[in-house]
Structures are given as C-alpha cells and as structure tokens.
Amino acid sequence: MRKAIHPEDAAALIPDGAVVLIGGFMGVGTPERLIDAMVARGVRNLTFVANDAAMPGKGIGKLVTAGCVARAIVSHIGLNPEIQQKMISGEIAVELVPQGTLVERIRAGGVGLGGVLTATGIGTPVEDGKQTIEVDGKRYLVEKPIKGDFALIAAQHADYAGNLEYSLTAHNFNPIMALSGHIVIVEPEMIVPIGVISPDAVKTPGVLVDHMLTRAA
Amino acid sequence: MRKAIHPEDAAALIPDGAVVLIGGFMGVGTPERLIDAMVARGVRNLTFVANDAAMPGKGIGKLVTAGCVARAIVSHIGLNPEIQQKMISGEIAVELVPQGTLVERIRAGGVGLGGVLTATGIGTPVEDGKQTIEVDGKRYLVEKPIKGDFALIAAQHADYAGNLEYSLTAHNFNPIMALSGHIVIVEPEMIVPIGVISPDAVKTPGVLVDHMLTRAA
C-alpha cells in the first residue's frame, strides 16, 4: 500500500546531479507531469538515460530546453536539434549507445548481472575503449550495467500496491527501468483499487515501485 | 495464422537425440499431452533442459520413467528419485545449474547475447572449469547461452496468430523458452479467435510460435 503523491513533491525528491532513467520513446510513454514539475523546480546537472531526447516541447525535450541536463546516455537524438546543438557547444555530454545494448545494460543493472555480451557494435566506433571477450570462438563486447539513482516512468494503470500495466508502444523502456532505479517513481494515467489488476496482467510488480503520482486533475 | 495440430503429429516432429527445452516447475505449466504423445511414440536419447524433472508420473517425470532421456540440464531433481537413481547408475547425465543462471542462459540463447555474467556460483562447484571475467573490480562467471532444437511449452490461452497468455505460477520458464527453441511447440489450454487476446495481454508474440496443439477433447 502506498499513497499517491503530487508531482511537485516527487520532483522535490530528485536532487541536482542525480542520474535519472526516464521512460519513453520519442515522447510516448514518458512521465510528462513529473518532468514539468522537475522543470518548474529548476533541477540542474542531471544525467539522464533514455532511448532518445524526444523533441523540443515534449517529454525529455523540456528538460533539455530548460538547461536541467549535463549528460545524456541515449540511442538517438535525431529529432531534437537543441540537444545536438548543446552537444556541439559542449553544454551536454552525450554518450550514444545502440538501442538494444542500452536496454540490456539497464536490465543487467536491474537484475544483478555483471554486464552484457553482445555482437552489436563490433567493428564500429561503439567498440572503442571497451573490453571484449571470446565465447565459443565468437567475439563480443562487454557492455557494463547501468543503474539510476531514480527511474522516472510512465504507466497506463497502477493499483495502490504499485502494480503497473502499460499500453501498446508506451511500454518501451518503462518496464525495464522499473528494475533499475534505486528509487522508482511512476506516473500512472489511472490508479485503481488493489485487486482490480489481475495478477496475470501485472507487468511491473508493485514491490519495485517506491512512489506514484496522483492522477491528473 | 496457424492451424492447431494433434499431439501425435507434434511428437512426430521431434527426432531421437533432440535437445528440448521443456516448460514447467514441479510439473506446473508443462505440456502434458505433448509429453504423453512423446512417450507413446517412444522418442529416445533426448537432452532436456528444464527447471526440474518433476516427479514420477507427472510432466517430465514421465519421459524419465519411459527411458526417453540421455541427458538433463536442470536446477533441481530433489522430488524425482528415479532420475537421481538413473544419474547414479550412469543412464542419464545430469548437469545441475542454479535456477537463476539457467533461465538467463536460456534467455541469452533466445535474445542473441553471447553469455551471462553472474556472481551466482562463484566459490562453489558451479565455478569449476568455467571462464570468469572481472568487470569494475568484481568477478563474474561467464555462463554460456542455451538454445534448444525445440521448445515445448504450455500456455493458458493462444489465439490463431500464436499469441500466448500464461496463468499464475504456470508462467515459470515458458515465456523465456519460447524465445530459445529453434522450433517452438505450444500446448494451450484454450485457443481463441484472433483479436480476442488484447495486444497488451500477450506475453509471447505469435511470431515466435511454430506449432500449437489442438485443445484437449
């Protein structure tokens, strides 16, 4: 059982300099109200880990515009010219990671594995400076686990035990990030009483969730 | 769209000597009718990969009793004295793998990763003969991916696109094995028309499933 909290109270939990995993894909499945509250609070020097930087005016793009970000670990920034500019000007350090490697690194952090062995990136700039290992005659990159101080995720439904359901392409990184944030904050579109979500429908067990936001007014 | 086939036709697809991943945990969530058909056909020299060997008269236990098995990769055989006897007599070669390592090795095989880096088993007999790797100062075992010629799984519902839903503790290894069998055969308790299972309820996408069994008469 956990009480829902207001977005500004959730934003107040996140200190300057935090490493935040943020769910979403081009702004779909991103906790928008939480991000608005973070911008309003004026959080600074965040490192965010996410699939992409969305676009100006949407999702993570708002954090970029507002100058909240010092570092980004992402697979794609092609739809956000602002972060590209800030990368070139040196305001934001950007680490590009192949999307499938990124999600597995976050998963490894969350499920207690020591790293990810993948052929993705072999022979490309992604390989630079990385440990490799040969298993049964094939060479793999050793990609390190990623964990966040916080995971900031969006869900379709939550119950008051914190169990979560997601919808269609708004799943994306959210269920995996729920495993890998030291503190997990979820913004559900709707909160339902305990027992309304069938055990088989739960995608993220409530034991992984620390805080959830009240529904939009 | 795929037609459901009879258990005996499915069993006929599995040759002697095949490596089969079999879903289930102490016989819960195991494709029983398919196993009955395999026993009836008299398949031989199977290598099975599963959480456990169930118990005599149930699930995988029937394959053990009928002499179908040459080799087993399992985490636990404590409830099946027959396989313990056959291990001691040399009839079945048994490889014991920690349960969490086993499921990740099967997942790695299915999702194209080169192996699993885990601290589980370090300093125990599980470490014997294995490659280890240090990542950020911590030592991990490099556990190899597992794939099957077949994955033989059980589900609660299937639709005619092959999409699957599972129930309660009958999930266990089934959704992971669906990724890792070269040919995936599912025994659903019920088959429903396409469109009846909501996209968000699907745990195994139908594109992973090759054959499904008709419902029990």
Add this chain to the structure above:
Amino acid sequence: MNADVMERPKAAMSPKEIIARRVAQEIKPGMLVNLGIGLPSMVANYIPNDAGVFFQAENGVIGLGARPPEGMEDPHLTDAGGGFVTAVPGAASIDSAMSFGIIRGGHLDMTVLGGLQVDERGCLANWMVPGKMVPGMGGAMDLVAGAKRVIVAMVHSAKGDPKIVPHCTLPLTALRRVSLIVTELAVIEPTHEGLVLVERGPGVSVEQILAETSAQIIVDGEVPEMRIG
C-alpha cells in the same frame, strides 16, 4: 496468521516452531520475503496478515497466500515446493526471468533458507551431500548471492552431528556471509570477527549451545533468551 497457534505456551513448542517464530521476528512490515521449502515455509504462519509483508516464491508469484480451503485449489498456483497456495490482493504473476531478476538484482529484502552446514566464515552449504543426496541447488545459490538479508533456519544438530562447524565440508552454496543463523538453541550472527552468539533458545544455557556446536562461538557478556510466544 493463526491466532490459535500463536498463543500456545512455549513449553509445548517443537524445535521447528521455536525456529519459525524467532525468524518471524526478523520480518518487518512491507518487506518482500522468500521462504525456502520445508521448515522456512513455516515462518509465514507467524506473520500477521496485516503486516503488509509480501511473500515471493521463486516459481513465480509475488504475494503468496495461505493454503486454500479444500476444493478451492488452482493447479496453476503453487509454491516452490509444488504445494497449493493462494494469492493475496495485489499479487503479481511473474516468469522465472523476472523472479530471479528480483532475487539477483537486490530487490528481495530477505530470504529464509534451510541449511546443512554453516561455518565460521558464515558460509552456507545446503544443496548436496556428495554421493548421498544430490537434489540440486534450485534457486538457493541465487537467493544467497542476491537477497539483502540471508537467514538460515535449521535445527542445531543433525542426529548429534554439529551443523555449525569450523569449515564447511559439504559443497558451498555461496561465498557470501549469511546474515543470521536461527536454531532452536541459539541465534548466531556471523560477523567479520566470527560467529557471535546473540540469543539463547528458551531455557537453553550458553554451555549447552557451545557443547552442541563444533565451530568457535564468540560470547560477549550476558546472552539474552529469545522472546517468543
């Protein structure tokens, strides 16, 4: 869970009941706990229903409940030992990858496991007796490697043979030091310095504990008696 059992006088308690009741005291409200099969599973009987404790079984439900009334079993809802259980409101079904992700990833507050041997380093052996009994490690190695706290719940001696020993002679379950050992005779905390005796069983003397333990035990001042029942 069972008020009738909870009020029985401690004089009537079996060794296993003493152990289960004492382990139950380690479980705090809101925790996520995995109970091994056998003796550890008895611990659930001494946790109040309203404590908000979630029990996980490695075969895939978070929010395991008591055994169902006869005729209300679900063949798809069992514990890791294969016994029928129920699911509490707010339960979640998970597959084995998620189950061990939660265990290995440090999301499990506590695991309670049986033991064959624990040694002065705090290392546990509980999955095989070479040449005799080879059940396999099941989830035990992941549980000991991954849970935030590892509690070993076992009777103090096996037919007169000490189980708390200088150095495990049986194959280890993990190198990790367990958090606490609870037997019917003693509560012992493995530390960097060694095994520290923290409580005596009901009516048990320090001398008796030392006599039934082959490992070296650190006794520092007065050792209180368990407060159970």
Add this chain to the structure above:
Amino acid sequence: MNADVMERPKAAMSPKEIIARRVAQEIKPGMLVNLGIGLPSMVANYIPNDAGVFFQAENGVIGLGARPPEGMEDPHLTDAGGGFVTAVPGAASIDSAMSFGIIRGGHLDMTVLGGLQVDERGCLANWMVPGKMVPGMGGAMDLVAGAKRVIVAMVHSAKGDPKIVPHCTLPLTALRRVSLIVTELAVIEPTHEGLVLVERGPGVSVEQILAETSAQIIVDGEVPEMRIG
C-alpha cells in the same frame, strides 16, 4: 495495401516509389519485417493486406498497421519515427527488451534500412556524418547485426556523390555484410566476391549504373530489368 497506388504506370514513379516497390518483392507471406523510418517505411504500401506479413517497430508493437483515420489516433500507438499507426488483428505489445530480443536473437526475418554508404565488403554506414549530423544509431546496429536479412533501401547517389563506394568513409553500422542493396537504378547483391549487379532499374543501362557507382561492380552476363508496377 493501396490498390490505387499499386496500379500507377511505372513511367510516373518517383525514385523512392521504385525502390519501395522493388523492396516489397523481397517480402514473402508470413514474414516478420522491420521497416526503418523514412523511405523504408514506404515499403508497407506495396504489401497486400492478406499476405500475413507482420511489421515490427522497434518501439514495441508486432503487427503495425496503416496510419489511422483522422480523429482515431491513439497517443500510445506510434511507429519508431513517432507517427501514429494502428495495430492489426493479432498484434502484440512488447517492451524494448523483448523488441531487441527478437531483433538480436535472429527472430526477425528482414529489416529494411536507409543508407548513407555501402561498400565493396557489403558494409553499411547509416548513423552519423562526423561533425555534421549525429542523430545516433538508434536500433540500426542491432538490426544489422541481428536480422536474418538486411536490405538497404536508398537512392543511388547523394547530390551526385556515389553512395556505393569502395570502402566506407563514414563510421560503420556493423561489420556484417548486408543481404541486398536496392536503389532506383539497381539491385545489387553483396557477396564474398564483391558487389554483384542483379537487376537494372526501369529503363536504366548497365553503363549508367557503373557511371554512378564508385565501387567496383561485378556484371555477369545479361542483367535483367526490375519487374515492378
């Protein structure tokens, strides 16, 4: 999908339409296919609805359908470019770990990607132009490393600069040799021996193809014209 478009005479076809129609011929009934954003996504327009082809977008739906009628968009159902889509009957929602598990694990029959350069080894570069354009690789590296077949769909030259080159000067997407290159001028198959010309574009001569390609091209006998439209 669109009978009206499918019957337009080839004389009226744009380079992109030629490419999309020709790539569509590579897709067989029942396949699972990932289409990149931009030009590759046009390929779906030339696949009959009843072919039983499933389209996957890396952001998480298997069974992507056409753009919805205005007013029937779902904010939670988009393709990898963020555009609104629908889901066909039998579709499945998946998270990013499952999505790339399917891609990396060899379960994807085909991926169609755009390209900046392809070279004589069959290596693709399509994710950055150092100092100029750094969108990031998104899912491209996993797609090229993992899909059973990799088809590069791109216009033959970029403002007069050849894109099929002896050796990529841009950072590679993967070392793996792509399966097929489809442009408006040619269909080229990278092989162990080099780039083999397998088809000419509509009304295009072998000489014209060689003139617009800086890589060495293997021409073996008569080269047939694409049969499209």
